Amino acid sequence: MAAPAIAREPAAVPAIDSDWILSKLAHAGPTRTAFVEVRSSPLLKNPLRVSGEYRHPDADTLVREVRTPYQETTTIRGGTASIQRGTSTRTFSLSRAPQLATLQTSFGALLRGDRRELQSAFALDTSGAREKWKMVLTPRDAALARQVRDITLFGRGSELRCIATRLGQGAEVQRTLLP
Numbered sequence: 001m002a003a004p005a006i007a008r009e010p011a012a013v014p015a016i017d018s019d020w021i022l023s024k025l026a027h028a029g030p031t032r033t034a035f036v037e038v039r040s041s042p043l044l045k046n047p048l049r050v051s052g053e054y055r056h057p058d059a060d061t062l063v064r065e066v067r068t069p070y071q072e073t074t075t076i077r078g079g080t081a082s083i084q085r086g087t088s089t090r091t092f093s094l095s096r097a098p099q100l101a102t103l104q105t106s107f108g109a110l111l112r113g114d115r116r117e118l119q120s121a122f123a124l125d126t127s128g129a130r131e132k133w134k135m136v137l138t139p140r141d142a143a144l145a146r147q148v149r150d151i152t153l154f155g156r157g158s159e160l161r162c163i164a165t166r167l168g169q170g171a172e173v174q175r176t177l178l179p
Helices: 018-025 098-112 115-121 142-147
Strands: 031-039 048-058 061-068 072-077 080-085 088-093 122-129 132-139 148-156 159-167 173-177
Touching: 018 098, 018 115, 018 122, 018 132, 018 148, 048 098, 061 098, 072 098, 098 115, 098 142, 115 122, 132 142, 142 148
Parallel strands: none
Antiparallel strands: 031 048, 031 173, 048 061, 061 072, 072 080, 080 088, 122 132, 132 148, 148 159, 159 173
16 A cells, blocks of 8 residues: 655745845945846837946946947946046036936945835835845835836846836836846
C-alpha cells in the first residue's frame, strides 16, 4: 500500500516593500552607472536611442554624460545646473528649474536608501516580489507633476534594471535601461 501524499503549502513569497528595495539600491560613496534611454516622439520617425553614463561623485553632485548619438554633459551641483555641448556651456540656477532640484535630491535619496527624504517629494507604491519588483514614484509637488506624471523603477533582486518616466504632457514614456 502506498503512503498517502502529504499536502504541502506553497513556499511563501518574500514580502516586498519600499524599505527592502531602497536597502538594495543604497550605495555608499561615488557611483557610476551606464544607461541607454529610448525616447519616442510624434516628431520622430523612429525612437531616439541615447546612451552614456550617470555619475554621483559625491552627495551634492549628479552628472549625466551623453556619449551617443551626441555628446553632452549635464552637471547639477550647489544649486546650479550646467549643460556642456562641445565648447559651449550654459549654467543656470536651479531656482529657475526647481523640478531639477527635486529630481537631484530624490536621486541622492534613492542612492542613500533614504525613504523619508524620497517620500517628501514622491508618494511610493511598491509591488511584485523580490525576484521581480516595481516601485512607482508619483510627485507630490503640483509643478513637478505637470512635467513628470510618475517615475517607475523596475528591478530584479538588488538590481535596478529600468526606469520608465511618464511625462506630464501626455502618455509619452521615456525608458532608461541600466545594463
